[in-house]
Amino acid sequence: MNLRELSQVLGLSQTTVSRALNGYPEVSEATRQKVAAAARKHNYRPNTRAKGLATGRAMAIGHVIPVSSQHEVVNPVFADFIAGAGEIYARHGYDMMLSLTGNREEARLYRDLGAKRSVDGIIVHAPRVEDDRLDLLQDINLPFVVHGRFGGPTDGYNWLDMNNRRAFARATGFLAELGHRRIALINGLESMDFAARRRDGYLEALNNHALSPDPALMVSHEMTEFNGYDATLALLDLPCPPTALLTSSMISALGVRRACHERGLVMGRDISLISHDDDLSYFRNGGRVPDFTSLRSPVRDHGRRAAEMLLRVIDDPDSTPITELLEAELQIGLSTGPAPAPLRPARQG
Numbered sequence: 001m002n003l004r005e006l007s008q009v010l011g012l013s014q015t016t017v018s019r020a021l022n023g024y025p026e027v028s029e030a031t032r033q034k035v036a037a038a039a040r041k042h043n044y045r046p047n048t049r050a051k052g053l054a055t056g057r058a059m060a061i062g063h064v065i066p067v068s069s070q071h072e073v074v075n076p077v078f079a080d081f082i083a084g085a086g087e088i089y090a091r092h093g094y095d096m097m098l099s100l101t102g103n104r105e106e107a108r109l110y111r112d113l114g115a116k117r118s119v120d121g122i123i124v125h126a127p128r129v130e131d132d133r134l135d136l137l138q139d140i141n142l143p144f145v146v147h148g149r150f151g152g153p154t155d156g157y158n159w160l161d162m163n164n165r166r167a168f169a170r171a172t173g174f175l176a177e178l179g180h181r182r183i184a185l186i187n188g189l190e191s192m193d194f195a196a197r198r199r200d201g202y203l204e205a206l207n208n209h210a211l212s213p214d215p216a217l218m219v220s221h222e223m224t225e226f227n228g229y230d231a232t233l234a235l236l237d238l239p240c241p242p243t244a245l246l247t248s249s250m251i252s253a254l255g256v257r258r259a260c261h262e263r264g265l266v267m268g269r270d271i272s273l274i275s276h277d278d279d280l281s282y283f284r285n286g287g288r289v290p291d292f293t294s295l296r297s298p299v300r301d302h303g304r305r306a307a308e309m310l311l312r313v314i315d316d317p318d319s320t321p322i323t324e325l326l327e328a329e330l331q332i333g334l335s336t337g338p339a340p341a342p343l344r345p346a347r348q349g
Helices: 003-010 014-021 029-041 047-057 076-091 103-116 133-140 164-177 193-208 225-234 250-262 299-315
Strands: 060-066 095-100 121-124 144-147 159-162 182-189 218-220 243-249 271-277 293-296 323-326 329-331
Touching: 003 014, 014 029, 047 182, 060 243, 076 293, 076 299, 095 103, 095 144, 095 182, 103 133, 103 182, 121 133, 121 299, 133 250, 144 299, 144 329, 159 250, 164 182, 164 193, 164 271, 164 293, 164 329, 182 193, 182 225, 193 218, 218 225, 225 243, 225 250, 299 323
Parallel strands: 060 095, 060 121, 121 144, 144 159, 159 323, 182 218, 182 243, 243 271, 271 293
Antiparallel strands: 293 329
């Protein structure tokens, strides 16, 4: 069904129907609801090109993915974020444009998007501690929202982020309160802002519990299953191995579990583990009782929130920057328990 046919069904002009569907304020709420109900009933979908011509917009949102994050596009965290954002774009008649770029071409790609106006806004991924994209993005004058935060001042631009520092301070403190004194951190790449904040939270909690940080217990790498596996084996081979581990990803945690199983360690008894990002569509954390104690972070919902934020910015580009800091939920599962008692020497003769 096209716009003309929907207008005939409703007995309204095409202009009124179009304005109702596009949220123009001069259309009454009763008319808007009537038009929306008819559109759903007859499975009407507005023509994106026609809508763009009417509004002067491209009706597309850009996502720029740095390919230096080699596993980003196959990471289920990224996939869930994109799925959530896509729900919002589809609801509002927007298409999504994914652009992969290397570090050298990244600035040119952003400038091309700004010059061609092929998108109405951009979601920025993988912000770094040292990141020169903020000045570039503000210079091209295209609405954007950062998923995360750039290192340094966090005012003056739109962002949505998890409170990574507080989450990892809470998780580390929880392990310390269980009696663990050797707590390892298997982190993401600490050139990335989220991982740097997680390390800071970990160190803050160690300090609060009078525990000295040990560089041998801090690992920074891409968050993959095999890196989690390799890091855990190396940690378990230390002269004084950890009794608890904290990982930045459920994917890494799967590698940790495999390594512990190979060494004959029972999670929650011989060694404890807390993971992050367990609320994923394709990686369920057990049943009623979670397999892993985790920092629950609903990434699909973050995608929805970031997309809604960007659409608000597109509608009002001169508004005060919007920011949202989300909190992770610490969910207790089967992978944590009190620190194991030290082995006692055998009694002589």
